[in-house]
Amino acid sequence: MGKVMLEVKDLRTKYITRFHEDVYSVDGVSLKIEEGKSLGVAGESGCGKSTLALSLMGYYFAPLHYMSGDIIVDGKTISGMDPDDVRKHILGNEIAYIPQAAMNAMNPTMKIIRFIEDVMAAHQIDMSKKDIYDMAKERFAILGLPEEVLDRHAVELSGGMKQRTVIAISTILSPKVLIADEPSSALDVTSQKMVIKMMREMMEKGFIRSMIFITHELPLLYNVTDDIMVMYAGRIVERGTAKEMVFDPMHPYSHGLMGSIIVPESGTREQKLTAIPGTPPNLKNPPKGCRFAPRCKYATPECSYVDPLMKDFDAGRQYACLKSIEELREVYAREQ
Amino acid sequence: MKGYKKYYFNKILWYLLTLVCAVILNFVLPRLMPGDPVASIASQSLAGVTDATQVQKVYAEYAAKFGTDRPMWEQFFIWLGNALHGDLGQSFSQYPREVSDILAKAIPWTLALQLPAIIVGWLLGNILGAIAAYMKGVFDKAVLPLFMFIGSFPAFGMATIMLYIFSLKLKIAPTAGAYGFDLIPTMSWTFVKSVISHYQLPFWSIVLITIGGQGIGMRSMAIYELNADYVKYSRFLGIKDNKIVGYVFRNAMLPQITGLALSLGTMIGGNMVAEMMFSYPGLGMTMLTAVTGQDYPLLSACTLIITIMVLIANLALEIIYGIIDPRVKAQQQD
Numbered sequence: 001m002g003k004v005m006l007e008v009k010d011l012r013t014k015y016i017t018r019f020h021e022d023v024y025s026v027d028g029v030s031l032k033i034e035e036g037k038s039l040g041v042a043g044e045s046g047c048g049k050s051t052l053a054l055s056l057m058g059y060y061f062a063p064l065h066y067m068s069g070d071i072i073v074d075g076k077t078i079s080g081m082d083p084d085d086v087r088k089h090i091l092g093n094e095i096a097y098i099p100q101a102a103m104n105a106m107n108p109t110m111k112i113i114r115f116i117e118d119v120m121a122a123h124q125i126d127m128s129k130k131d132i133y134d135m136a137k138e139r140f141a142i143l144g145l146p147e148e149v150l151d152r153h154a155v156e157l158s159g160g161m162k163q164r165t166v167i168a169i170s171t172i173l174s175p176k177v178l179i180a181d182e183p184s185s186a187l188d189v190t191s192q193k194m195v196i197k198m199m200r201e202m203m204e205k206g207f208i209r210s211m212i213f214i215t216h217e218l219p220l221l222y223n224v225t226d227d228i229m230v231m232y233a234g235r236i237v238e239r240g241t242a243k244e245m246v247f248d249p250m251h252p253y254s255h256g257l258m259g260s261i262i263v264p265e266s267g268t269r270e271q272k273l274t275a276i277p278g279t280p281p282n283l284k285n286p287p288k289g290c291r292f293a294p295r296c297k298y299a300t301p302e303c304s305y306v307d308p309l310m311k312d313f314d315a316g317r318q319y320a321c322l323k324s325i326e327e328l329r330e331v332y333a334r335e336q
Numbered sequence: 337m338k339g340y341k342k343y344y345f346n347k348i349l350w351y352l353l354t355l356v357c358a359v360i361l362n363f364v365l366p367r368l369m370p371g372d373p374v375a376s377i378a379s380q381s382l383a384g385v386t387d388a389t390q391v392q393k394v395y396a397e398y399a400a401k402f403g404t405d406r407p408m409w410e411q412f413f414i415w416l417g418n419a420l421h422g423d424l425g426q427s428f429s430q431y432p433r434e435v436s437d438i439l440a441k442a443i444p445w446t447l448a449l450q451l452p453a454i455i456v457g458w459l460l461g462n463i464l465g466a467i468a469a470y471m472k473g474v475f476d477k478a479v480l481p482l483f484m485f486i487g488s489f490p491a492f493g494m495a496t497i498m499l500y501i502f503s504l505k506l507k508i509a510p511t512a513g514a515y516g517f518d519l520i521p522t523m524s525w526t527f528v529k530s531v532i533s534h535y536q537l538p539f540w541s542i543v544l545i546t547i548g549g550q551g552i553g554m555r556s557m558a559i560y561e562l563n564a565d566y567v568k569y570s571r572f573l574g575i576k577d578n579k580i581v582g583y584v585f586r587n588a589m590l591p592q593i594t595g596l597a598l599s600l601g602t603m604i605g606g607n608m609v610a611e612m613m614f615s616y617p618g619l620g621m622t623m624l625t626a627v628t629g630q631d632y633p634l635l636s637a638c639t640l641i642i643t644i645m646v647l648i649a650n651l652a653l654e655i656i657y658g659i660i661d662p663r664v665k666a667q668q669q670d
Contacts, residue, residue, distance in 0.1 A: 057572055061571065087574045088574065090574075091571075091573060092572075092573050096573075097569070097572040097573075099565060099568065101565045104564060104565040106566055107570070107587070108566075108587070108662070109587055109660075109662060109663070118570075118575055118579060119573050119574065119575060122573070122574045122579070153662035153663075153666075155663050156662070156666060
């Protein structure tokens with residue numbers, strides 16, 4: 001077992017809306033990633049994936065607020081630290097973030113190199129402008145980005161180039177954990193492939209030491225990450241290796257989710273695509289008991305008041321459902 | 337760089353075309369006013385003369401001197417030829433003063449009053465808008481709306497209110513002019529003091545009117561920029577908040593520069609009312625006397641200056657944008 005790079009224990013965060021209502025979008029998430037591993041987070045839109053990404057940074061600003069739980073990066077607990085210390089010492093050098101909309105992620109009136117200089121200054125790294133330029137040039141070259149990009153403004157770059165530039169800037173301080181929030185969702189397949197390749201290279205070269213990849217595109221996760229976690233209504237419902245999660249999902253929600261997509265692998269051709277009826281619940285008043293119960297076709301009356309806990313099964317797999325693995329296997333088998 | 341040069345070449349051509357049209361209109365429109373100003377000048381020098389042929393002769397002399405006996409298109413080319421040599425002719429209403437002499441006396445007053453007033457108003461408005469967007473609270477809920485309210489006053493209304501309060505009731509400011517009527521412009525301390533006290537009301541009336549409009553524009557731009565994706569991303573890269581606020585306000589200022597350039601361009605005509613209300617001896621007052629006295633040469637000269645100012649301001653704006661905003665520059669290069 002490798003060194004644990006990121007450990008999260010029962011993290012809870014909430015949004016406070018303009019109308020002073022609380023929305024519990026990350027509600028008791030625990031996870032662990034080892035060095036050199038990548039973890040995918042999948043789920044429908046509105047299930048709290050992006051909020052989880054923001055919550056993991058340990059740096060909160062309105063409307064997102066921290067409630068409870070621990071975030072431990074390489075043995076250092078960052079939750080509860082002074083926000084300015086988090087900003088100076090954690091963001092960028094321990095945990096880095098790649099935003100969902102790379103298109104507008106960079107200040108449009110600034111040259112890329114000026115932005116990198118500001119990032120350096122923010123972490124009190126004392127380097128001359130020339131050294132920063134050389135360092136950035138070298139890093140960009142390794143990641144296959146042309147040097148000219150540094151002297152360009154964000155508006156002058158294509159979408160794919162912008163996304164790759166954002167990734168290069170995010171990881172310029174070689175963070176231990178990279179959190180990528182749908183980094184490829186706005187890109188065409190070719191650019192997507194380049195982005196994925198770039199992230200793999202960064203992992204191999206040690207520019208990042210672990211990664212959380214958030215997406216709604218499950219086939220992509222299967223090809224990119226080691227493990228997959230499925231999220232529903234602010235909670236994790238199942239976790240396993242990418243292969244297990246795609247071919248042998250256990251929780252009724254993951255089962256439904258995987259049934260609604262095609263993984264381009266042999267053996268999946270005969271699969272019939274299905275959809276999950278209904279929509280995720282409003283997290284202002286989350287349902288009691290199992291949050292998936294109102295949409296679950298296997299739900300029993302018990303499901304609507306007993307909260308299922310994460311249980312271990314097989315080797316290192318976890319799921320949160322009141323039914324036993326055997327029961328679930330049986331109903332799935334009967335359906336086919 | 338080729339596309340860039342072509343862009344400006346085209347722009348300048350268009351500006352020249354606009355200038356030509358404006359010059360023609362500036363020349364023709366005043367002359368379409370009914371009435372004959374030459375007759376009134378002639379009658380002044382003919383006081384007491386009753387001989388009809390004598391009157392006729394003098395009138396014809398004046399008409400020939402001013403060129404009003406020729407067809408209008410001929411007058412235009414003569415005027416244009418002279419104007420290109422810097423000769424704007426003689427004023428009718430203040431005959432025999434040279435138009436260029438009258439303008440040279442008026443323009444410094446206008447520049448000294450309006451340029452600082454517009455810049456101060458613009459700066460205060462932008463600062464207030466930025467504070468309202470960033471700090472919210474009392475600035476957003478009370479101070480900015482108050483200035484919006486003040487800003488919606490027409491210039492003459494504002495001037496009247498200020499005159500009533502500060503000149504008539506409080507008696508702390510003079511009512512009219514740019515300096516005491518009993519003083520001769522010199523560099524003496526009494527004169528400077530008088531100028532400063534006469535300066536206050538017209539200056540603050542322009543500033544107060546400018547703040548609200550500029551502030552609300554800045555506020556909405558700043559709110560838009562504060563919610564932009566790059567703000568969130570920069571925060572997660574660990575960049576300090578005050579640096580990010582710097583990014584935001586720089587970007588939010590860009591559209592505001594348009595407002596500044598346009599008000600600088602139109603300042604001479606635009607704030608004419610303020611000058612009139614305070615009888616400030618600037619270009620606005622000069623234009624007013626030119627209109628009432630049917631003074632074609634003076635009126636054409638004033639409008640010519642306004643036209644050139646507006647065009648220069650627009651062209652300068654275009655060039656400045658190309659330098660400070662890479663998005664505009666990219667467009668100009670296409």
